[in-house]
Amino acid sequence: MSLFSKILKSSNSPLSKLSNAERKIIRAWCMYDWANSGFYTSVVVAIMPVYFVSLYKAEMGSGAVFWGFQFSASVVWALTGALATFIVALSSPIFGIIADRSGLKKKLLTILCATGSFCTLLLFLSAYTSTPWLFSLAFYFLAAIGFAGSNVFYNSLLPHIAPEDLLDDVSSRGYAYGYLGGGLLLLVHVIFLIFFDYSDIAIRSCIASTGLWAFGWAIWTILVVPEPKIEIQDSGKFKLFHSISQAFKQLRKTAKEFKQFKTLLIFLLAFIIFNDAIQTALGVAGAFGLDVLRISAETNILTILIVQFVATPGAMFFAYLSKKIGTKKSLITAVLGWGFITILAVGFAPLNLSTHTQYDYQLNYDKTKDNYELTTKPTLSDTNKNEIEWANLNIDLIDHNEDENFLNENQVSLFLDNFGLDGCRFSASVLGGNLDNQSSICDTHPTKLNENFIDLWPRFLRMIIWAPLGFSQDIQFIILGIGVGIVMGGSQALGRSLFAYMVPKSRSGEFFGFFSFSWRAVSVIGPVTYALLAGFFTPRTGIISLAIQIFIGVIILKYVNVEDGRKVALEHDKDNYKLK
Template sequence: TLRVIPEPAILIPIEGLTTFSAIKLGFSEIGNTFRELRRFKVILLYLCAYLLFNDGIQTVLGIAGAFAADTLGIPLVFNMATILIIQFVAAGGAMAFSRLSSAITTKKALTVSLIGWIFIVLFGVAIAPLIPPDHQDHDYQLEFNQNKGAYTVTSAPELGDSRVERLWVRESGQITSGDVLSLDNARSLISSVGKSRNSSYSISALKGPLDNERVIGGSHPSILGSGTLDWWPSLVRKTLWAPLGIKVVYQWLLLGLAVGVVMGGSQALSRSLFAQISPETRSGEFFSFFGFISRASSVFGPMLYIFVTGILDTRSAIFSILLIIVAGTIVLKWVDVDAGSRIAREEDQRIRKSF
């Protein structure tokens, strides 16, 4: 691609630059651009909007994996597969939003994509694992062996190396599929799953003296009610996920498909809109500053997420990121693209006349 795209002519070539002088010149140009932004009020307002909504979007994308694993209990392999699917969907989403921007305007199409992100965050907060309905849906599955008079572990979770999981192994022992537990040991395991602070598991026994005994640990992903916003996923689970029998992994996949649709559009349209209000003769200068803002916008969202998680919980923290995206969408409404394009053309004419 780089061999095909023609290199634009440089109006003011600079020769003899050393590494140090190039770095110094780069920072100097950023400073000059920042000072001159006062003359480009539309660009300045758009950058404020972009700083907000891009910060929210990048934070959501950044914490999604941790939220899936820690809060929802999504398996790592399924999470990676969902991320891969998102990339393919994003390509189609970018093309769809490109056509939409041609049918309406770039600003309106970008607003549509941001509204999509708002609904996606609400969707993400509403994801809730179903309470295990059947024996085969539990993490630990015990089946009574009549000949041995003991319980065989037919299924057990694969434990990692986190602090909580190590503490759980210390309490319950390293139990794997195929192990045989005496009746007392089976009772002890069931009790530990239900009472331990380190238990995020569920267990079900089939046949024998413990037939149909099912226990869910207090930290199991399906347990809701203690968080500030847990009423929302509880409501959605009761009215949608549970009646349709949609398991959490498929809820996550649906969310991933929605993310793919709007992700490509929001990224492409935000750059396209900035190009429309930037002087063509100073595109390198302004887009360098745009890139700087992109990096700066990946700081405040994570800090807010960590802060809210510390005082409340992860779902509330994700909802707080939603407020940043909403704020950016509101500021975007005030961006006058026509005025910005006119000012950009006037700047181009001024610079070209000087040569």
């Protein structure tokens, strides 16, 4: 008996009352989360962004400029992801309606998953093309559309394979499978990359293997989960253009009908608000850690792995909690957890530098040469404007491309004076000689906190928690990963199951299409708000805005009458489709 079978058949499992056939279907449905989560953890989050940047910069440098706008690698990557999201958002409601009325949920899932998997597999060939970055970007774009689109139909199957009272448990199991599967695949990829020293072919092999992983495990879902058998409006042979035409008509009709589903609309509004903030927090966490806290790249990868593996029991914990206090209260608990985690993240701060070896530039006095040897120096970015200016400013003193640098006393003093200039974010320390124990820290160095209101919180936490316990920024970030892992599964799984509980079963594809469209269509609000506040003020101000957005979502969520929403859905099915 497999591990999955033991979990589902355990006497303590809520699913133990189901027949073997029902458990088999649920297990197969959960395996799709296991299958496609690898794409998001390994390709979207961990490997592909870094690899694409290296390909783009190798050919395009800092990027092309049109009408004063610079298309850097990160900008092109972000725009591509946004365009893929936009296409899925627009098409989801239409294809959801078609799937409901033509019995195509599983077929569309299969086609989109196969598309995503095949395009991911083709990314291996990028090195053999004339323009590797463009080839990679194009097929990543298609893969992202494929996997994101397939998730719409995967989610719409939930109310058809799980009894009402088990929606929370089954939804949570799906996410738990996904976190575990994605985490295991990423762990294998990290070990593989380390073993082969991050070679180009190793990176491409990891990316391509994700396509094989995704479709290979998805076959389990495709073969076992049945196409929902419900009464549908369309009759006769399926015709594509006729179905699309009917879908647009139904879309207009549904927009007018939505006022009948007031409770569902309130929930959708709450979900859009807090989920947008959560997705933004997940999206900017890595950049916040690397840029503001200056965590190591290894810590960033480790935190991603921790999030994945902690999220697995986290999702199941919230499924258990929903049985005790209800789905809505459990969801509120998870989302509130997100709010408090974001507030805690605002309070993260590197510890004050206390030893010579903690500084970015370390100069040691050499008695034999009566000079100071620069034994340690940071690797500067060749695309960051401030770091380029910093390198040019000190080019007569320090050659960042040389292994050794020797400076006399006057040169060291001049170098230390440069740390008071704008745009500098480094630190320097001297050991030995007449300048022994002298140091300089730039005003924008991560350890330097301002006197403004926002920075009072990280100063306070550093004084009473981080410094006394000796928690570096890397440890703080790992704590963040543990917290995120605990609440992430609950917020995602319970949000999905609560929505499934309140949608008409006969129109699940259509409503989950709207669900996907709604949160994707407004998914720019959080990132834009964060970017504006971080740009005009500080990144910590941007994080605070996300916490506020989360708490607003919770307040709206409290006004959702779940049973009223369920009642409306049942009446709609009964009156229109004779479904029980």
